[in-house]
Amino acid sequence: RVVVGTKVDQHHVNWVTAYNMLTGIRFCVSRTNAKIDRDLTDADFDAKHKFSFDITGNELTPSAKYDFKFKDYAPWVFRHLRSKFGLDPADYLVSLTSKYILSELGSPGKSGSFFYFSRDYKYIIKTIHHAEHKFLRKILRDYYSHVQENPNTLLSQFYGLHRVKIPYGRKIHFVVMNNLFPPHRDIHRTFDLKGSTIGRDFKEDELEKNPRATLKDLNWLRRNLHLEFGPTKKDAFVEQMQKDVALLQKLKIMDYSMLVGIHDLQRGNEDKLRDKTLQVFQPGGHKSEDQPPNMLMRTPSKLENARKAQELRQLIKNEKPVPMGQILDKMPDEMAGGHRKHSYFYSDDGGFRATHENDMAGEEIYYLGIIDCLTHYSMIKRFEHFWKGLSSPESQISAIPPERYGDRFIRFISGITKTRERAEAEKEQCEHG
Ligand code: ATP
Ligand code: CA
Ligand code: CA
Structure with missing residues (x-):
């Protein structure tokens, strides 16, 4: 298997799925991050939240390009895991922003899983079997305590567990995890x-x-x-x-x-x-940039974006709840990545x-x-x-x-x-x- 990707653009068979995945992640992560941090409870490990997205939007979810259902699992646990693994909340959101679609790692293994890289190559989305999904939920407490006790663990770092479904489509479970390989080398x-x-x-x-x-x-x-x-x-x-x-x-x-x-x-x-x-690939725009991953770490039109990113960080780190809309407004187009x-x-x-x-x-x-x-x-x-x-x-x-x-x-x-x-x-x- 080669570690290069095929861009996922509007003509790609998995375009809608990839787009929905990113839209769902962005919404759910912003939603949890907007709340004041707190200790985990037992119930957090079993929590699941279901959202319906449609083109008009409703009181719970903003409008989206397509109709789909999205499920977010144990959001507080993953918020704490991301923080334990040293991810910057704003950085995570920006990397997975749906404004920029990912690349897909070709020919999935015998397991049939698909792999997508975030646009900046830092994160991997892996689709997983229902059995694997159920299993991760079952072991989440053990995994979490292990990470607490072993901040240097070599195990895959899980940052999120979600499910997406388009009308009449099948349920697709996926995890977001660390790409072990660097964007710049x-x-x-x-x-x-x-x-x-x-x-x-x-x-x-x-x-x-x-x-x-x-x-x-x-x-x-x-x-x-x-x-x-x-x-x-x-x-x-x-x-x-x-x-x-x-x-x-x-x-x-x-x-x-x-x-x-x-x-x-x-x-x-x-x-x-x-x-x-x-x-x-940048949907909505006309540009399809043939840039190497290391170029993506640099920031075009940097100043404006850096300022926005800084504001976003402030907003999220603030101890007060923040409305969704404010977070989305502050989302920069590009951001220099933290390591x-x-x-x-x-x-x-x-x-x-x-x-x-x-x-x-x-x-x-x-x-x-x-x-x-x-x-x-x-x-x-x-x-x-x-x-x-x-x-x-x-x-x-x-x-x-x-x-x-x-x-x-x-x-x-x-x-x-x-x-x-x-x-x-x-x-x-x-x-x-
Ligand atoms: P199978 O069950 O057939 O082994 P799978 O679909 O479960 O396959 P994995 O074994 O998880 O897939 O990964 C397959 C390949 O994808 C790895 O050998 C590696 O090249 C790449 N890969 C997987 N996870 C990562 C990661 N976190 N960082 C970088 N590359 C990865
Ligand atoms: Ca394997
Ligand atoms: Ca496997």
Whole structure:
């Protein structure tokens, strides 16, 4: 899978869905943010609110381009999560503003999920199955406490859970989460690692056609790669991964991966492949800008927008309730993006920089995290376990029970976390001892 997108414009089959998603998010997030902050209650975790949008508008919702229904789940919990993850409320709203439609990540995986990037490439909207949706609601309390206790968690950061439905259409559930990869840096190689070898090979000869494909465990091993972290970073990384995986095991989750994007500082931002394919579309306007994501971080007609953004921040941070209309008025067209600096593992320019044995900075920046963590063991895996188990030794297949899945995952990822120096030394020892 390539991390470039197709623009979602009026001619795109998913235009209406994408537009409705963004309109719904913007409305719901503004609505919650307009209220004075308060502590969470038990009921907040089960809360859901339904809104009807139509072209005329009504006393609850402003007018929209299309008729659709929108459901917002546990808005207060997600408001607190966003704040815990260090998102600026105004920034979040602006990134997901419906004035600018997203790009869609092509050919969805076997799960059938669709991925959309926010226009500034910071957020990902992933459509999820109803079962995953129900499961996230069920584990939300555990997830929330885990994030409270582990501000540096490597798990996917969930910022919102919603549902959208057009008349006579089916219900589409989706989450908003962090894009692990940065808007302003080329990712030279991407790996999706599970610690399994069966079926975990991306055909090397297809790499030519698709140089940005996501590679897998066997491709990693074949290249003899390592997550090059010296002692300090390795300890922190492995410790956090163990805590995160312990939660996933407790909740009987499996099939997750460590997503690893590698930016080679020596190569820098060399080719402009992505620049051509990631496009931003501005409905209503005439411009369809072919701008690279890093350009989007800069702000055209900046002053006016910066001022508006500042006012919006003030308005939202104010301890008083604010009417919706005022928030929408203050919405800037563009805004310089603030970076996620809160997590230790995303603190080196949005990623985690390699280090040597002596903890001196290394040559790569890794952008990594644990993704696809909403598959409960009961969903499909029991079946898969059964039939794959007929032909493969159990320790090798990916569909083993959650406890062992997690242990194997930790063993694999810890095992590949070592500096060049250490890897060489071990090799030497092997050859001579
Ligand atoms: P399947 O269940 O078949 O594995 P899926 O539809 O559940 O697929 P994911 O495994 O969540 O999809 O993600 C598929 C790919 O999308 C990943 O390998 C990665 O390339 C990209 N991706 C997913 N989540 C993120 C993220 N948070 N940041 C950046 N890229 C992501
Ligand atoms: Ca996956
Ligand atoms: Ca999945």
